[in-house]
Amino acid sequence: MRSLAYVDVLSPKTLEEALEILDENKGDIRVLAGGTDLILQLRKSTSFNGKLVNIFSLDQLRYIRLEGTNVKIGALTDFHTIAESPIIQKHAPFLADAARWIGSVQILNKASIGGNIVNASPAADSLPALYVLEATLTLQSKAAKRHLPISEFYKGYKKLDLRPNELLVEISFNSVKENQIGMFFKHGLRQGDAISVVNGAVLLEVTPGSHVVRDARIALGAVAPTVVRAKEAEAHLKGKKLDEKTMSEVSELVVTSISPIDDVRGSAVYRAEMCKNYVYMTLWKIAEVLRS
Ligand SMILES: Cc1cc2nc3c(=O)[nH]c(=O)nc-3n(C[C@H](O)[C@H](O)[C@H](O)COP(=O)(O)OP(=O)(O)OC[C@H]3O[C@@H](n4cnc5c(N)ncnc54)[C@H](O)[C@@H]3O)c2cc1C
Known part of the structure; x- marks a missing residue:
């Protein structure tokens, strides 16, 4: 070193x-x-x-605000603040959950959401939640500001649409609606302070009363060069009730969107299996919440 x-x-x-x-x-x-x-x-x-x-001392990049239905997070905000924020807990609770899982207490207090995004690890824990929230990134240079959907920021493994003279300054997204329910999952090799072997987030919009899925967003991490949306699985969920057959079909379909690799944390086959199992479990938990 x-x-x-x-x-x-x-x-x-x-x-x-x-x-x-x-x-x-x-x-x-x-x-x-x-x-x-x-x-x-x-x-x-x-x-x-x-x-x-x-840039660590630039406090003007540390904030969490609710403006109408739009949640705005300054890029230097640390994950402890995000996990504990009443705004995030109410308007994007699964992002608060994802934040809680990041590293140890020391890391939680130092690591910024902007750093997690720009570091561009496909296993970064904030990314699946930000993908299903369809978050917008604000990139600023001396001369201009531009806004980019998070999915367009990543062009390949650690390849970013970020110019050398730009900073990521803000992350924003619409707050979760009353008929939406979301959850984050993470599988690591131990309970705490572990890089994800697979992670993901599911956000479903249901028809009130009937619990038919109106819209589905599933994002998966650590199973491809960038975080990916499981588009086939999402399409299969739309218009269906969350019964066992649907959950099982959807969890099998997620493999069409992923291309995991073998590495020190797990083989490609293991990652694909974990991905299917966690999507199934997450849908099951969502169905339980809807039933209660
Ligand atoms: C022990 C340990 C455990 C960890 N556990 C986890 C975990 O469980 N989950 C997880 O997701 N991550 C984990 N991490 C990774 C890390 O903590 C996060 O990715 C963190 O969010 C990075 O933020 P930072 O502020 O430290 O960024 P830095 O390390 O300062 O920067 C990271 C990258 O982003 C760039 N950058 C940072 N901010 C900006 C900005 N505003 N605009 C433009 N470029 C910027 C930097 O130039 C650099 O390339 C762990 C790290 C360690 C050391």
């Missing part, structure tokens, strides 16, 4: 200053937020000789 003691670290006091620094350095600089991913990566890297712009 390399020492980073001699890396130049620039510490802007405002967002505007940070954007100015990024603009001037034309890609020859890395953004440091909580550092829980980046510092490990840089210490292992033999090629990094650039500078860092440390």
Whole structure:
């Protein structure tokens, strides 16, 4: 592991200053937020000789707001704050659940949602929830701001639609409606502080009273180069009641959307099986809530 003691670290006091620094350095600089991913990566890297712009003290990027039915989260907000937020618990409870599962207490308090998104691990725990919420990312440079659906941000394994002079500044999404119910799942090799072997989120909209599924969103992580939506499984759910036959068919169908790999945490075959089982269990739990 390399020492980073001699890396130049620039510490802007405002967002505007940070954007100015990024603009001037034309890609020859890395953004440091909580550092829980980046510092490990840089210490292992033999090629990094650039500078860092440390945005961690930019409190203007730390907030959770409800504006009408739109929830807005500043990119530097840490996962402890997200898990404990009454706004997130009420308007996107499964995102609060996902946040709660991230790392240890130390990681929870340091790791930012923006870092989780830009680090682009397909196993990142906030991503499936943000995919089913169809979250929008706000990317800002010195000259402009643009908004992008989260699914369009990822172009392949760790390939992002993020320009060298841009920061991710905000994540926003519509709050969950009364007839929607969502859940997050995570399978790790141990109970706590574990990177996901598979994870996912399911968000169903049901017809009040009849419990027929009107709309379905299923997002799966750690089973493809990016998080994926299980489109065939979603289509199969629409217009159906959540009975055992449907749940079983849907969980088999998720494999058409995934392309898992073998790695230290599990084989491709194991991941596919876990994915099917967790989707089935999650639908079962949702059906139980609907029945109660
Ligand atoms: C022990 C341990 C356990 C962990 N457990 C989990 C886990 O259970 N689940 C999980 O999902 N993750 C886990 N992680 C990974 C990590 O904590 C998260 O991905 C975290 O959210 C990263 O946020 P950060 O603020 O630390 O980002 P950093 O490490 O500072 O940055 C990560 C990347 O994002 C870029 N970046 C950060 N913020 C911005 C921004 N606003 N705009 C543009 N680029 C930006 C950086 O340049 C870098 O490339 C774990 C890490 C450790 C060390």
